[in-house]
Amino acid sequence: MRTSIATVSLSGALTEKLTAAARAGFDGVEIFENDLLASPLTPEEVRARCADLGLSIDLYQPMRDIEAVPSEEFARNLRRAEHKFRLMERLGADTVLVCSSVSPLAEDDDALAAFQLRRLAELAEGFGIRVAYEALAWGRHVSTYDHAWRIVEAADHPALGTCLDSFHILARGSDPKGIEDIPGEKIFFLQLADAPLMAMDVLQWSRHYRCFPGQGGFDVAGLVGHVMRAGYEGPLSLEVFNDVFRQAEAGPTAVDALRSLLVLQESVGLTEPPAPVVPTGIAFAELVTPDVEPLSEILEALGFARTARHRSKPVDLWQQGEARLLINTGPAARRDGTQLAAVGLESPDPAGAARRAEALLAPVLPRRRAPEDAPLDAVAAPDGTELFFCATDRPELPSWTGDFEPTAHKSPVVHTSLVAHESPVAHESPVGGGIHRIDHLALTQPWHQFDEAALFHRSVLGLGAQESVDVADPYGLLRSRAVTNADGSVRIALGVGAAPSADEGGRAQHIALATGDIVTAARRFRSAGGRLLPIPANYYDDLAAKYELGDGELAAYRELGILYDRDADGAFRHCYTETIGRVFFELVQRDAGYRGYGAQNAPVRLAAQHVRRPVR
Numbered sequence: 001m002r003t004s005i006a007t008v009s010l011s012g013a014l015t016e017k018l019t020a021a022a023r024a025g026f027d028g029v030e031i032f033e034n035d036l037l038a039s040p041l042t043p044e045e046v047r048a049r050c051a052d053l054g055l056s057i058d059l060y061q062p063m064r065d066i067e068a069v070p071s072e073e074f075a076r077n078l079r080r081a082e083h084k085f086r087l088m089e090r091l092g093a094d095t096v097l098v099c100s101s102v103s104p105l106a107e108d109d110d111a112l113a114a115f116q117l118r119r120l121a122e123l124a125e126g127f128g129i130r131v132a133y134e135a136l137a138w139g140r141h142v143s144t145y146d147h148a149w150r151i152v153e154a155a156d157h158p159a160l161g162t163c164l165d166s167f168h169i170l171a172r173g174s175d176p177k178g179i180e181d182i183p184g185e186k187i188f189f190l191q192l193a194d195a196p197l198m199a200m201d202v203l204q205w206s207r208h209y210r211c212f213p214g215q216g217g218f219d220v221a222g223l224v225g226h227v228m229r230a231g232y233e234g235p236l237s238l239e240v241f242n243d244v245f246r247q248a249e250a251g252p253t254a255v256d257a258l259r260s261l262l263v264l265q266e267s268v269g270l271t272e273p274p275a276p277v278v279p280t281g282i283a284f285a286e287l288v289t290p291d292v293e294p295l296s297e298i299l300e301a302l303g304f305a306r307t308a309r310h311r312s313k314p315v316d317l318w319q320q321g322e323a324r325l326l327i328n329t330g331p332a333a334r335r336d337g338t339q340l341a342a343v344g345l346e347s348p349d350p351a352g353a354a355r356r357a358e359a360l361l362a363p364v365l366p367r368r369r370a371p372e373d374a375p376l377d378a379v380a381a382p383d384g385t386e387l388f389f390c391a392t393d394r395p396e397l398p399s400w401t402g403d404f405e406p407t408a409h410k411s412p413v414v415h416t417s418l419v420a421h422e423s424p425v426a427h428e429s430p431v432g433g434g435i436h437r438i439d440h441l442a443l444t445q446p447w448h449q450f451d452e453a454a455l456f457h458r459s460v461l462g463l464g465a466q467e468s469v470d471v472a473d474p475y476g477l478l479r480s481r482a483v484t485n486a487d488g489s490v491r492i493a494l495g496v497g498a499a500p501s502a503d504e505g506g507r508a509q510h511i512a513l514a515t516g517d518i519v520t521a522a523r524r525f526r527s528a529g530g531r532l533l534p535i536p537a538n539y540y541d542d543l544a545a546k547y548e549l550g551d552g553e554l555a556a557y558r559e560l561g562i563l564y565d566r567d568a569d570g571a572f573r574h575c576y577t578e579t580i581g582r583v584f585f586e587l588v589q590r591d592a593g594y595r596g597y598g599a600q601n602a603p604v605r606l607a608a609q610h611v612r613r614p615v616r
């Protein structure tokens with residue numbers, strides 16, 4: 001189907017919005033009246049600009065407070081409408097949106113509304129224009145789609161139809177099934193928006209919190225299914241009023257927007273992009289650092305061993321069990337400081353995963369590799385993290401590990417597989433620090449890309465998104481949402497601060513390492529010279545009140561700074577290292593059933609990290 005986006009959904013001046021929509025790949029736009037009024041371009045110039053960009057103008061909007069008013073008022077409204085129809089002629093737009101009246105002058109009189117809308121349609125017809133009547137969820141007398149349709153049906157004019165807007169329909173809790181009773185050709189337009197489920201005034205909800213389909217809590221795809229079965233053939237158009245998108249850069253927002261429509265079309269069976277290839281594990285996490293010393297000290301204390309070095313790049317492989325870290329001291333490190341720059345995702349079909357990503361507009365990264373290196377498919381996540389689709393040591397596919405040469409240096413890790421010509425990647429259980437794999441990665445997103453990040457990881461990678469949780473930080477609020485595969489072997493916690501933050505804490509990333517015995521692992525780390533984040537005594541007094549932990553257990557947690565959480569299915573114990581650049585490590589002991597990340601301990605951890613942070 002054709003795709004379209006309302007200019008109100010994007011930031012910037014009208015020309016910037018148009019450029020962003022076209023670059024992302026939209027077919028058309030809805031021109032929001034205020035964007036035109038504020039533009040120095042004449043309607044003819046806007047028309048020409050759209051034509052140059054290959055965009056159709058699918059809708060001009062909105063016209064307000066037209067119908068069901070006393071006749072003198074309606075005469076004034078018709079005069080106003082005629083002005084707008086002339087403007088639309090200059091723009092080359094042939095459909096206008098009329099939203100249901102919120103005027104105190106409007107009467108609760110469907111017959112009058114139908115009569116006046118018919119008059120409006122007669123006028124519009126003379127200009128070759130169609131009128132699409134939309135129920136605003138807070139309309140004075142007309143606030144539901146079926147009510148708007150009854151009025152359109154009664155008016156019975158070929159130039160009058162209805163505009164359906166998923167937000168108004170779903171926010172009112174209307175049953176969208178009734179849409180199938182509307183003849184498809186009378187649905188003149190379809191506007192799509194999702195929103196997080198919130199208990200609040202519907203106008204505020206609509207004007208500030210709409211988001212792209214798949215980013216909120218509504219079943220937008222289900223609604224689109226009904227609209228398709230009704231026989232609708234017009235564009236799928238996004239109309240998203242959102243405080244964050246208004247401030248974010250238009251280009252990336254437009255790509256995020258189009259991705260949401262691609263996923264939506266797939267989910268209702270309109271298109272068939274390459275199927276998602278769900279990752280089956282984390283092959284590696286790659287850190288870049290300008291100064292390898294402090295990082296090496298922490299990794300050694302954690303029990304990691306430097307097992308191999310990249311043949312052509314300044315990249316070392318550090319390993320413990322199935323936990324693999326790449327430490328990159330190349331040029332990016334000098335530019336960006338210590339941070340988590342890339343994630344290797346173990347993929348059953350790396351090429352297929354890349355095809356899926358590309359079809360969903362993920363930027364495919366150029367292969368930066370020497371001729372003899374394994375070809376690795378990689379895309380950039382919205383936060384810039386490079387995601388590599390890997391096949392680790394599978395004979396049928398090239399393995400990234402082949403690009404590494406085992407280091408001569410003797411390591412504390414038992415490498416039975418480390419013989420000549422074999423992969424340097426150990427598969428044996430470690431004897432080092434008791435760490436066996438990466439439990440999860442926590443990636444802080446730029447403040448304006450949180451919704452985009454969740455949709456990206458869900459749709460591009462095929463991961464499932466958990467509920468988002470809010471966490472109190474001493475200086476703000478953090479939101480966090482985890483995306484995981486079914487067996488929990490890939491867990492990525494996406495986080496964001498509530499406000500733009502230049503502070504390192506607001507950009508922190510961490511790597512959580514799984515251990516079967518956190519007390520032993522934490523003790524080993526400390527005795528090897530590692531420093532654990534100290535946790536206040538008050539926390540342990542509270543823990544003693546909440547849970548019946550054995551005395552020895554509680555004392556050990558208190559001594560080591562181990563946090564504890566429990567849900568119906570199991571317990572979670574975790575502690576933290578100090579932060580280097582943007583990165584810190586977490587040791588995690590997770591019972592098999594526990595699905596969370598210790599969110600209720602996060603405020604204590606964040607406060608403790610603020611205490612440790614050097615004052616600037």
Ligand SMILES: O=C(O)c1ccc(O)c(O)c1
Pocket residue numbers: 061062097099134136165191206207239
């Ligand atoms: O918030 C509004 O006023 C408004 C205007 C036009 C629309 O299509 C809409 O859904 C809402």
Ligand SMILES: [Mg+2]
Pocket residue numbers: 134165191239
């Ligand atoms: Mg609308």
